[in-house]
Amino acid sequence: MxxxxxxxxxxxxxxxxxxxxxxxxxxxxxxxxKYQTLPVTHLQKNVIQANNDFSFDLFSQVNQLNAGKNVFISPFSVSMALGMTLNGANGQTYTAMQKTLGFTGMDAQQINDTYHYLYNSLQDLDPKVIFKIANSIWCRQGIDFLPDFLKINQTYFHAEVQTLNFADPQAVLTINNWIAEATNQKIKKVLEQIPSEAVMYLINALYFNGLxxxxxxxxxxxxxxxxxxxxxxxxxxxxxxxxxxxxxxxxxxxxxxxxxxxxxxxxxxxxxxxxxxxxxxxxxxxxxxxxxxxxxxxxxxxxxxxxFRFDFKSNLNQVLSALGMGIAFNENRADFSRISETERLFINRVIHQTFVEVSEKGTEAAAVTVVEIGATSVGxxxxxxxxxxxxxxxxxxxxxxxxxxxxxxxxxxxxx
Incomplete structure (x- = not known):
């Protein structure tokens, strides 16, 4: 370091x-x-505990890759974006992602219910603190995606689902503009271009402003x-x-x-x-x-x-692979057949970008996690x-x- x-x-x-x-x-x-204590069930507590374990594992790996640098990440954002993606994984890919996120032994309903509870409970909790969560799914035009996958993420993650012509140069601008709006203009440019193999983006965005x-x-x-x-x-x-x-x-x-x-x-x-x-x-x-x-x-x-105030950006492929979900990035072995039955899909990139400012009045922070799904065929x-x-x-x-x-x-x- x-x-x-x-x-x-x-x-x-x-x-x-x-x-x-x-x-x-x-x-x-x-x-x-008007301090509020939010009630959680035993099952929800288990998911939250798993999320926290994942947070420290993720943080340790990111620090190792960024020795000697300031680091700022949002494990919650990464977890939520991967949580949406998990709903499309199958077989060994599902098991690997589930283990990496700490969800081994938990069923999909329990996991989705907890994300849904946190989405609904953490926002607008304190009038002096702005905390906003936004999720979206961007689909390449002309590709058949399973309606059940999209519906689950709309229901439990409140994900906006849109179809775009990824070959149109305006598609990158459209996605980046959504991110900028969701982060109060603190993160404006995450994607430089859309690669030809990309068929879907699952995105989580967080914005925090506390006095x-x-x-x-x-x-x-x-x-x-x-x-x-x-x-x-x-x-x-x-x-x-x-x-x-x-x-x-x-x-x-x-x-x-x-x-x-x-x-x-x-x-x-x-x-x-x-x-x-x-x-x-x-x-x-x-x-x-x-x-x-x-x-x-x-x-x-x-x-x-x-x-202090600074930005941070990292590709998390290596980090997440080290944590056990490398199969999801392998275009020959990944199984996302619950997203599409006609395309062989894999995770092409997981991009994480953040912003933080700490000053006299309070703290402003933002985070975005982009899961890019690729197709091997497309005192x-x-x-x-x-x-x-x-x-x-x-x-x-x-x-x-x-x-x-x-x-x-x-x-x-x-x-x-």
Missing amino acids: KQTLLKLIFLILAMHFVLACSRDHNPLSATPS WTYQFPQEKVRQEDFSLLNGQSVPCQMMRVQCKIPILIEEDLQAVQLPYGQGNFAMTVIMPSRTEFESYQQSFNLAEWQRIQENFKQRECVVGLPK PTVPTIIFNQPFIFVISETSTNTILFMGSILQPEWQE
């Missing part, structure tokens, strides 16, 4: 509820709290040093706020949980020892995430967090915690523990 950068891990967890903060540090806290419950005063933003993994320092715009929030202080780790709006969504920021960051990042898993959540204590503290002392070296942060909606976004920053950057 390059030593000139420092790493930040960004997970956005849907439905892992946190305690609402109790002190007045900005106008949001003047609004009566901090305790906003960072703009007048307290200062240029400060941020320590890199190699011991050198670079300047960053450091924000500071004092508030009563869940914190954890250990010998080699500090963490805080910063709520948005009424408290249903939150960002958990985790900073291990700088010298231990790389090993901690490699071993960071669901058990460690849960341990941190369980050991948080509500306490008054001063938090310093750098501003008394107030603690101060300043995140001025490698750290991990997690944004969560705090009741069912569904991970949405994960990332990592090796150096705070602000792209204009």
